[in-house]
Amino acid sequence: MESTLKNVLPLCCLALPLVFVSGACDLSLGGVEPACEGWRPGDVVITELLPDPEGTDTGQEWMELHNPGRSAVDLQGLLLYSARADGSQERAYLFESSVPVEARGYVVLGDVRSDVLPAHVRHSYGDTLGSLGNSGGLVGLRCGDVVVDEVRYSGPIRSGVGRIYDGRLVPDSTDNDEPSRWCDAPPASDGGTRMSPGAANPACVTPLEGSDGGVSGDAGVPANTCLSSRTGTVRSLSRPRPGDVLLTEVMADPKAVADSSGEWVEVYALRDVDLNGVTLANEGSGRTLFGDSRCLEVRAGTYAVLARSVESAANGGLPSVLGTFSFGLSNSEGAHALRLFLNDTLLDEVSWTSAATPGVSRQLDPARRDPTRNDAAESFCLTPKDFRFGLGDWGTPGAENRPCVP
Template identity: 35%
Template sequence: MNRRTLARLALVVAVAPSAGCGDSNATSDTDGGSCVAALRGGELVITEYMPDPKGSDADGIEWIEVHNPGTAPVSLTGVGLVSSKADGTDAKGHLIQDSVEIAPGGYMTFGAVTDETRPEYIDYGYGTDLGSMSNTSGLLTVRCGDVVVDEVLYDATRIKDGVSTTLDGQVAPDATANDDLTKWCTAPTDGEPYFTTEFGSPRQPNAACPLAAPESCGQCYDGGVLRDAVGPQAGQLVISEVMANAGLTSETVGEWFELQVTGGAFDLNCLQYGSNTTKFASDPESAQVLQQPECFEVGAGDTVLFSQKQWEETDVVIKLTLSDSPSDSNPSPGVFIAYGGEILDELHYPKPKDGVAWSLDPGATTVAGNDDPANLCLAYNAFAEGDFGTPGAPNPVCLKSPCDDGGTVREAVAPVPGASSSPRSTPTCRPASASRAASGSSSSPPSRSTSTACSSASRPPTSTSPSRASSACRSAPASSCWPAAAPPATC
């Protein structure tokens, strides 16, 4: 807790009587009353304040939150609240004369309202005694006679319209810790407001403050401790699957690509990625960069999913559009990853099919393996609403003619000539678009399942010939309908 001069501690604050709290609560000084609890420094802690409510200060409600870190109730009778400029001048105060108590471990809010008009989130109204808090900088003080129990200095960097300023919820509320401006932040706004459009956590423990961004993306926080990021080495990351053109699910699924970690343990902080290697060669800064305060640690065997939409499997949400055909500015569409301006891996794919990912055979998961088009195949496992791929999961083996054998996709087995005299039926291929449309438009995260896009119009009698296994594909080879329509045929 900052210690000011004795003159500051004995500051006399002239205030006008509060219409809301009555003359009994107004005082001509905040250190002249008798503090029932005889508090010492640090026995109460300021943990949150709202200096800039929505609208004008006259319309909104400013408030201060105080926490009792002790194990016993604390009487607030005789405690003074003071608001002043950052240098302590222009101070205004309010002396609590009512019988008010704050429970052990409890939080209490004091607001610029009358007791008759205070909303539920305000425990005690001090009327207009503190005036209007500054929206740029100021000093808030809790006093017990001549003792400064706690005080907080604030500045404009952590003040936001309609959002309270909170002490980091990861820090135990302490009258010394709250002297550090870096331990304060604006309250999160991604949840429910506590009142109409105002955000904060009055009368409750605070949320954790986001970590301050390191000075460079080459550093990251590991368990709250700042350290240098460990970058990947050549060959440790391989692009293993790419959805360059999502199908009917584009609004909820979108495009994505996937990396496999083939060795080592390192951080992905500072990883560069993009879809135009030609542009990257002349302008390395054109790549997108993975930046986050926390260390993004990965190890051998991990799968890392970069996607335009946030799913349960997503590791990195990207703002990247993948190309599906060559152009003058991007003659070789693909995906690349780089570190420090040096490309680690790149995958250039043939023209994609709508809603079908290009998948790398797991036996070729190397930076050289994905250079060979023979190791790429069109994905045959359905996910989400009917697109095909295995985002966030290991790739299945590439199949030339995949077919569905009772829920298991396998290579189709060609019939043995002369094994059966029964004519084989021709499979009826349901278009992939029809399959997707029939499944609806749910925005739930992708769930991987096996597709049955092609099915036989009629099945021949089961052959008893020993030369033909009962598990043989009982439709024409899947290549007759895949990939022209949708994968895979039914065995």
């Protein structure tokens, strides 16, 4: 780890306490900093901040820089500074050693106080900037009198949530001066942390007004588009056509957990599709329309799970759930069906008449995985007992089905 206790003050400041206030000894003037000639505004851009980590702020705050250029740059000689939003009480850190940033790359700078850097932090500025303001402030970089980038941010700041520059935009030192181009990092599709240190930011959702940073409801993502969890950008929806997506497995009567939280359905995609706008329906009045600002994406040749609950403890230990439905699946004998619709177009349908077997899913033989043969009831069979998932029920949710044995 690079030392967090470097003496980065020039000689004129040695008599002062270890508080980096540029006004006290004019750190911004030539002759004070090591050579950093040739820097221009926008050569690196501030793209993400974590002013208020969960728990204690000390040692856990960080900021992310992006190099939008075609050549690598080195931060050596630059001055990193923070202050109140009005510019007062500035504190600064001088990069005395090499900190390269690759072309189109990112670097995360943190106030790490320990001997080991966390995985997401490339370089520590130690305690030299003090604590970033949780109600607002500014951070910036300069070379002599050239301000390479400076960002003012304002509250409310959410604990444990990164403040990001909109991932739909090309990082720019002028555009990132506009507060409306920043937002709280949106929820991750896997329920993970709401931040992206050292990587491209996800898209901000619009409008950004409101106490939640604009992440509620449909999150303002334009119609016929969705926010991709893989790329962090907004893209056009890939609408399925009949036969593009198949129903391949059904758990109607879980044993490890209650039916109301443990029922699930598996689908398989023959090409890349999004389930946004698709309806799952049963033989009766049960219908659920899958709508979300994020892309409900199923890649070609893969399975996705639709379930009554996303909580692993409640749904029997399912893998990642793409979407949830609200109606129940019948356990009794009789005419049963599941259908997928896009508007009024039927995408796929399966039917059966037998009663559900407690704790065992009904699965499609992979040899019959096509839009025609999965219509036949005999193409499905009970999952073999050797294939258990989660809390012990039999099934292969989100994974390759087992061949049916005569």
